[in-house]
Every structure is written in C-alpha cells, then in structure tokens.
Amino acid sequence: MTRIKPEVEVEPETQISDQFNDLKRSLATVSADQWANLPEVGDLTRRNKRQRQLLQSQQRSYAMPDSILSGLASSTATETSIVDEETDFESISRARDQMLGHQLDRNAGETASVDSAAYLQADTESFSTDEISDMQKTRSIFRSLRKTAPHVPRNWIMSARLEESARKYDAARRLINEGCLLNKFSEDVWMESLRIHGSQPKQQKLIISEALKFNGSSVRLWQAAIALETEKSRVVRKAIEANPGSSELWKAAVGLEPAAANKTKLLRKAVSLIPQSIDLWLMLIDGAEELEAKKQWLGEARKYNPRSHEIWLAAMKLEEGATGNEVKIERLFNMAIRRLEMEEGTNTQGPDKDTWIAIAMECESLGFPLCCEIITRTVLERDISSKNYTMEEESIIADCVIAAQNAVEGDYPQVARSIYAVLSRQYPTNIDVWLHYTGLERRDIPRLHQVFQEALKFNSESELLWLMYAKSRWQDANDVTGAEQVLQEALGFIPHNEEVWLAKIKLATATGDFTKAKAFFAEARGTSVRLWYKNVHFLRFMGMRKEAETLVEEGLRKFPGCEKLHLQRGQIETEDPYAKAIEGSSAQPPHGLASARNAYLAGTKQCPSSLALWTLLALTDEHLGVVIRARSTLDQAILKNPTLPELWVAKIRLENRQNNVKQARAASVAALSKFPHSAAVWCEYLPLCEKASQRKNGMMDALLKTGNSSRILCFIGVQFWKDGKFTKARTWFDRAVKADPANGDHWAWYYTFMQQKLGGEMESFMAEFEQVELINEGECWNATAKAVENYMKDKTAVLIQVSQLLRSQSVYQGI
Structure with missing residues (x-):
C-alpha cells in the first residue's frame, strides 16, 4: 500500500523576514540611554565549561624532584602543604629560585659585591647528605655548571664540597685542583684547596706557594702562608713587600717582633705608609714609653684622622692617666665632638648616643672613671637639650632611666651614676629622678646622704625625701642624733606634716625616750585627728588611763566624727571584747562592759558606716548575755550599710558562737547571694558545707568568683x-x-x-x-x-x- 505524503505549503523566506521589518524600523527610535541600559546577555553555552577549567587549574599538581622536596622539608608551611597533598606554589617558586641560584651567580660573574668567604661558608653549612637525597642528579647539575662556566670559581668549590659531604675526599681534592688550574687568580678557590688539603701540610705549602705566584696581593693567602710556616718573620716580610698597604700584615709583623724598639720602628714605618689605620696608630701610642712621645704620636694621628673618635678617646685616657685633670679631659672631648660634627659633606658620621654610652662603659671597665663620667654627662646633656622641644619630660626621663638600669645590670655603676647626675641637674624638682638616684647609692651611705642633701635643696617640702633621709641616718648609719636633726630641719619647711611628726615620735619611743615622745605628741597633735588618737593609744600603752580618758573626751568634742576616738573610748572602759570573741572565751564579762557599750553606741550614731563600731557593739551585747540585742544590732547595721559584706560575716560568726549551725548556714547562703565576689563571705560559707564534695566544688567556685x-x-x-x-x-x-x-x-x-x-x-x-x-x-x-x-x-x-x-x-x- 502506497503511503500518501501530505502536501505542506512552504512560504518563501522573504515572508519570514518581512515579519521583523516593523521591529527593525522601531529601533531607530531607541535613545542613547536606552542603548546603554540594555542588559548583557550571559554566555550560557560556555559558562559551565569555564567553571570546570578553573576548578581543574586549582587542583592541578606538579611532579617535583627529590632535591626540591628535601630542601623544602625545613619549611613549616611546606611541610603542611605536602602532608595535606595541596600544592603550595609559593614554596615551589622559592625552591626553584634556590636551585637556579648557581646560574644567577655565574651570570653575575666576579663583579657581584658579596662577602665571598661568608657566602661560601654558608654554602658549606647548608650541604648535607641528609638533605641531598638524589646525589647523582646533583652531581649532574654541578657537572653541567662546570662545563658551561669553567672559569667561575664557585662552581668548582661547590662541586668539591658536594663530594666532601659524601665522604669522597679524593674526588673533592681532584675537583678543587682542577678548579685551581682553571681559576688561578681566584683567592677563594685556592683558600678552599688549602682547607680540603688540611690533613696534608706538605701539600698545603705547595698549594700556597703556587697560589701566591698568581695572587701576590691577596692578604688572606699571605696570612695562610704565615700560619703554615715555622719561620714566620721571613714570610711576613715578603707579604709586606707584596702588600705594603695591609694593616693586618703590619700587625702580624709587630706581633712577631720581640724587641720594643723594633716594634716602634715597624709601627712608625707602617703609619707612614697607612696613616689612616687607627689600629696601627693606637699600637704605636701604647708602645711609646715616654709621655711626650705618646702626645707627639697622638698629635700626628689626629692630623691624619681628625674624625676618628678612637684617637680622641686615646688622648683623653692618656690625659687621665697622666694628670687626672678633669677640665682638660672635658676640653678634649668637646673638641672631639665639634670636630666630628664638622665637614658635613663627608660620609663619615660620629658615634650616636648609645654608642657613646657603650664607650663610657668600656672606659669604666678599663679604669678610666673620669673619661666615663665626662662622656656620659656631655652626651646626655646634648641629647636632652635636643629633645626638649620634641619630647615630653617623662619620656626623656624614662629613656635615661632605662639606660641607667641597663648599666647597673651590666655592672657599670659609674655610668648609671653619671646618668642620674645629669637627670637630677636637668630636672631637679622631679621626685622620681631622685628616688632612682638614691636607690642606686643605697650601698654607699656617705654618697647616699650627699644625694639626699642635694635633692632636698630643690624639694624642701617633699615629705618622702625627708623621711627617707632620716631613716637612712637612723638605720643605715646608726646616727640617732643625725636623724633627729634631719626631722627637726624638715619641720622647718613643713611644720604641720603628720608623717614627719610621727617619725619623730617613733624615733623617740624606739630609743626609749618616752618623756620626749609625750612632749612631741602634745606639741604636734593640734588640729590633727590622726595624731590625737595615736596620742591616746600612746598614753594607754604608758598606763596613763586618766590622761587617756581626758584626752579622748577632749578629742571627741573637737572631732565628734572620728571613728577611732570612739573605739579608744570604749576600749579604755574595759578589755577589748573583740579578741575574747575570736578566742571563744567562756570567761565572765569583765567590769565596765556597760560603759563600753554606751561608748560604742554613741559612736554608731556619729559614725553609722563604721564596721568596727557596729561589730564591737554587737560583741559587747553578746558578752553581756543579751544575744537577741546583738542580733538586732547587726540587723540594724546591715540595713544602714547594705554594701558591707563584713557585717554579714559578723552575723554568721555570732550564730556559730551560739552553736546555731542552721541559722549560720542560712545566713551564709543569704550573704553569698548578695556578695558572691566577697572572699570573706566565702571563708564563712565553705566550712558550713555539710559534705566534703560540696565544699570542694565550693572552693573552685570561690576561686572563680573572687578572682x-x-x-x-x-x-x-x-x-x-x-x-x-x-x-x-x-x-x-x-x-x-x-x-x-x-x-x-x-x-x-x-x-x-x-x-x-x-x-x-x-x-x-x-x-x-x-x-x-x-x-x-x-x-x-x-x-x-x-x-x-x-x-x-x-x-x-x-x-x-x-x-x-x-x-x-x-x-x-x-x-
């Protein structure tokens, strides 16, 4: 059966395009702002692909040789990255730079300004068979470096050291010998050859002889030759002939010369050839026997080295050792400072403040105290004067005090003394400066008293300085009369100072002169409530009860709000019931408790916030047998003073003394809820805990709550x-x-x-x-x-x- 296809009518393409003609024409009406605000169309087709590519690049890994991995093993960050199997690109780059260091050095050639000895030493320390896991690959790298750059000494040195680290000493010697042939004018490769042949003295002599043929101006090689030879003087002379400008070789020659006259001749010749060598000048000056000769050489040395502080310092030391004239030494140092500050166009700079302080310490250790003092004093005065416009006084003092403390710790007391002397002159009214100064001199009693006297000239109203001075006179110097004179002098400047009067009274009582102490109290108490109640206490100690009672009554009329006078009034009536209560005494109440209670009661009315008066009042009621009234007294005190946890403590102790454990425990819980941070309340609460475990947890909480x-x-x-x-x-x-x-x-x-x-x-x-x-x-x-x-x-x-x-x-x- 034949299938019949349906006929579809197809319109030409022009019909489809015609449908958009009207839209195209409407685009002509779109404004510039509308065009600018059109949204961007997303690239929907490649967006996911780009995300995948980005993720793959982040997860990308690279294979590294074992030599790089072993080099990165010392880095903590790299170890972490390797263990976590994440790529650390920064560490890889650092390792790559390390491996390419040889090539960079080769390209730099002999013109790089580096310390070759230190550089090679660092490389020697870095080589280890443990770190180089792939020895064959490393040998291959060095072989390639030697082949491409045979006239770079470092390639041969590193190759020899690699074999030496692998204990292949013959291969190391063969490589370094080949390097010497190819780099005859490099002292580094010859010095490395000497080191590698260290166990073969004869071979070393041959090597040094050959090396000096091509490097006659190398001081290092000549020094090595001197060390190898037994007749060192002959070799030194040859070395100086080849290098007359080397101060190191001249020093070696002087050191080998036994006669002092010959040493002087050598040094005179040396300084004529190398007048800028400070060390040679100092050796010449030290070696001169006569003072005039020393001064002559110092003048010559200053002529050639006017900006050398070492020469000026040597002149100062010479002057101190010869005359000890402080004025001349100070003049020399000022000349040195001025000369060092001249010629601003030069690159040479004199020592800074810290360097000068270090030089002063050296002078003190060498036995030049005047130089030490003058250097410290002059440098600090100049430094302080330059900072007075830019820094606060306290900051300047703090910096100087730190310097003095460092000097004391380093056992340089003269430097510290000089620093404090400068500070005391610059800031004479600053008490802290004088306290630091006296603290330094506390072991030298005469000097300490001089410092006190100087301090009191500028701070005559300083109570602290007067008291410290008097105490030092009394206890350190055992001079009671001197201490009395100091306190009497202090009263001339601060006549109504309580502390000075109390110190005077204490000195009298300590020496057993109670009559004088009583007279001092009568003279001093005046309008001072503190001296008044201390006078009452003194009379009670002396057994003068009637006089004490009279003085208390008079004092309460003048100072009705004095808590301690009310306490003294109650204590005079009878023994102190506070101690009785603490001891848990069961003795009968002593006579006079009723009068004492009236005194304490009157005191609570005048001083309602007095903890001691409320507590003693309750204790007195307890001793009188009226426990109910004692509880009421404490409750009343708590109502008037709700912020005093000690009143709750007194309440808890009252119940404990009455064997009312439940009431005591309840009171302690209530007190703890009100005062969770009070250590006194915790100490009453914890013993009342019924279980040991509860007490243990309570102690932990107490530590936490009370800090x-x-x-x-x-x-x-x-x-x-x-x-x-x-x-x-x-x-x-x-x-x-x-x-x-x-x-x-x-x-x-x-x-x-x-x-x-x-x-x-x-x-x-x-x-x-x-x-x-x-x-x-x-x-x-x-x-x-x-x-x-x-x-x-x-x-x-x-x-x-x-x-x-x-x-x-x-x-x-x-x-």
Missing part, C-alpha cells in the same frame, strides 16, 4: 593541711603570701604550718618574711599589732602571737 583571692588561697591551704596533704598545703600557702605579701594572717598560717611540719626550713621562711617591708592587712594581724600591749613589738613577735590566735579559731579546728 583567685589570697584569702581563698590561704583557706584552701588550711583545708589541705587538715586533710593531711602537706605538699599541696605548702603550695597554696606559698601562693597566698605571694599574691598578697602585706596580709599578716596569711604569713601567720604559713608560719604555723612550717613550724609544725617543716621545722628544718624555718630559717629560709623567716628570711623571706623579713624581706617584706610592710604588713598592714589581715583581720587578726591588725587586731594584734594595734593592741596596746604590743605597741613596741616588732613584726616577728606579732607573727608568733597571731599564729597562736589563729589556731584557736573554731573555723579551722581539726588541724
């Missing part, structure tokens, strides 16, 4: 002591005293521990304790140190007493 407070550190040490972990206990005690060395309670606990467990190490412990200058913190320490009966006791006696007091605290029972 490693020293009180928490000490508390943890006590806990470890109780648990029998003595090593850990000592560690924590040590941390506590280092964190806060001024806290006497920490030292007392540490002392108690050492006494019981490590008695053999008490000497070192006490030495460390004595080094602490000021201990004025710690609840028990202050209560003990300020007790009337301990008025004259030193800190060691107080330490022992506080130790006994701390061990009686119920919080730390069980040790």
